[in-house]
Amino acid sequence: MKREKELLIGDLAPELRLGTVLKGQGIEGFDAGIVHVIECWATWCTSCIDTIPHLTDLQKTYPDVKIIGVAINDDEEKVAKFVAEKGDEMDYMVASDGPVENGQEQDGGWVANHWWKASYSRGVPEAYIVDGTGRLAWIGHPVDMDDILPMILSGEWDLDEHAKQHRSALENNKVRESLALEDILHAKAKAGDHRGMIEAFDEAFAAHPALEGQWWDSKLQILLHIDRPAALIYADDLVISAKPDDGHIDLCVGEMLVRAAIDKDTDTLAADGRDLFDAGLGYLLAGERRLSGEAPNPHMACDLSMTIVDAMLMSGDLQDAKRRAVAALALAEESGLPDDAIEDLRARVGRCEGAEKAASPTIVGDDDVCIIDPA
Structure with a gap:
């Protein structure tokens, strides 16, 4: 399903209607022969903030390119304060989003609607490169522009070929259909219609x-919330029908079921969670057996072991939990995994030892009789 206003690579760039220009001289239109970079960002987006030094460096490296950061879906006062505080760190043109057709900010401004939404973008930051002819040449994350921008400037960029690839990717990945479904889901969720x-x-x-x-x-996730029997049936269907290139669905499903079985207030197995827990742990163990026949991946093996150890600790299978935790720690140390991963595994071993100690009865002597103190 196409959006009413669609913006794809190869299209002529739409009007760039800005709100308040907070840094720089503003822009009247796309000057012929000049390459423009439009970046959609927001003050609440940490990834956007992280890209600011990169965009500043790009502007200094390519002074003839006009880089414009447009804050979308954000509060203009917050944006103005943020830009003022950044000072020279944000050394390129910056503006708030312009008004939509009726002059009202409705579900985003002009750039949010005519650029970001129209291009089927899903998040920020998102950058758009407009070539010297006024056509949209590229869409993507700002940090990925380093190799693209010089090619567009030099004329090496095959725009027609990339436009063709872009359209094929939209079709093959069902991007239009996915966003149409998302719109329906948002409306249903807002109405509480699970x-x-x-x-x-x-x-x-x-x-x-x-x-x-x-x-x-x-x-x-929704089925786990409203219909657990149906969730178990769907989980089983997912795992049984999974193809080799579907990733590790069994592990993902298993972890979801185990988490759903936990009482969030007490961090223990919920009274009605045993069926979900047993099914989830079963999928995790089956996935572990499947992975044992593949080339070893220490990161995945240790992450999986920690998930299984946590589940076994909750179910009271303390000996198996400790055995797995100790084995995973040895693998992590042998494979040279990061220190934080090793510390997490050491903590798991400690939890297992603590649980074992707490579960073990204390035996005290009383003359010639041993009395078991359950402690």
């Missing part, structure tokens, strides 16, 4: 099977 959300998932998956690979975890 059953309607499940129906929307089922209809979308039937029409476009590839969407299930992108959305199965969201459907399972």
